[in-house]
Amino acid sequence: MTNSYLKKITPGSMAEPVALTAEGKLSEDFAVPSHAEEVKVQMADFAAQHGAAGRRVVLITSGGTKVPLESRTVRFLDNFSSGRRGASSAEYFLESGYAVIFLHRHRSLYPFTRLYSGINLLDSLQLEIGSCGSDQVVVNQQALPNITKVLKLYQAVKEAGLLLPVEFSTLSDYLHLLKAAAQALSPIGSQAMFYLAAAVSDFYIPASDMPEHKIQSSSGPLHISMKMVPKMLTPLVKDWAPQAFVISFKLETDASILLDRARRALDIYRHQAVVGNVLDTRRGYVVVVTPDTQVELVLTDEEAGRGVEIEDRIVSNLAAAHSNFIIQG
């Protein structure tokens, strides 16, 4: 029994008569999100405004991409990421004086509110009767110090317009918005940093090969063959934002190959740094690899117990490296 979907994407049908560049593939195989142009203008204004004020701007990508298997999507392939790395890093970059464009997966963790994602916020609130008999909502004494601290930070960032959130869901959204962001940040040159922490799929099904409707289980077992996602780091570093400070993340599950893979990525893409991490230990250990250095950042159990976050160390390390990069021109 053959699934009609399988027929469409057998390896034979994947041969490409003309080798397309990453950019060519992007425009051929990935649908442009409807809000791409509008978002690009917002990002360009944001970068110009903060760049003119002498502020550095970091584009953080965060969360996992979603790759649909059907045009009218019922099923999709998801890359794992809670978004915590990106969301907490955004807070530390803001603390270090950066303006932040936060390109994140819809509903993944968000700066500041992430601190309340594991609790029921309603448990922190109490309903009381006010002096004129009207309902009043007050925060529990226990929760008050933390909420006050976070709210103050959040409101200061909001009032100063230092955080621009942009959402993606699918891999197509992500790729197009990354390109738009790179072009929007290009005019501020080396003041721009790209901190690519999102977990991005390596595989996809081109729109032209995708079945429109839900794949039917009555057609039998499903065999999926997917294409390799074009590596956007190449045009980003070479063409879209050639003066920017670019950091990619490398995720492995086998610690023994991490360093080699991180070095290989640097060799291929010629960007400034790779942050390597292993899935199980990512909250307490990363290695920051640059062409001439490699620095291990480690949190002890005691530090983790006190609430120290490894993103604090990653951001300090990279902000310092960014300063050197700017000075060296």
Ligand code: 9Z3
């Ligand atoms: C990472 O390695 C991030 O550190 C994590 C953070 C996704 C592990 P969480 O969001 O986890 O805090 O739960 N991101 C990059 C993952 C990735 O897809 N890297 C590609 C690769 O490893 C290169 S772009 O090949």
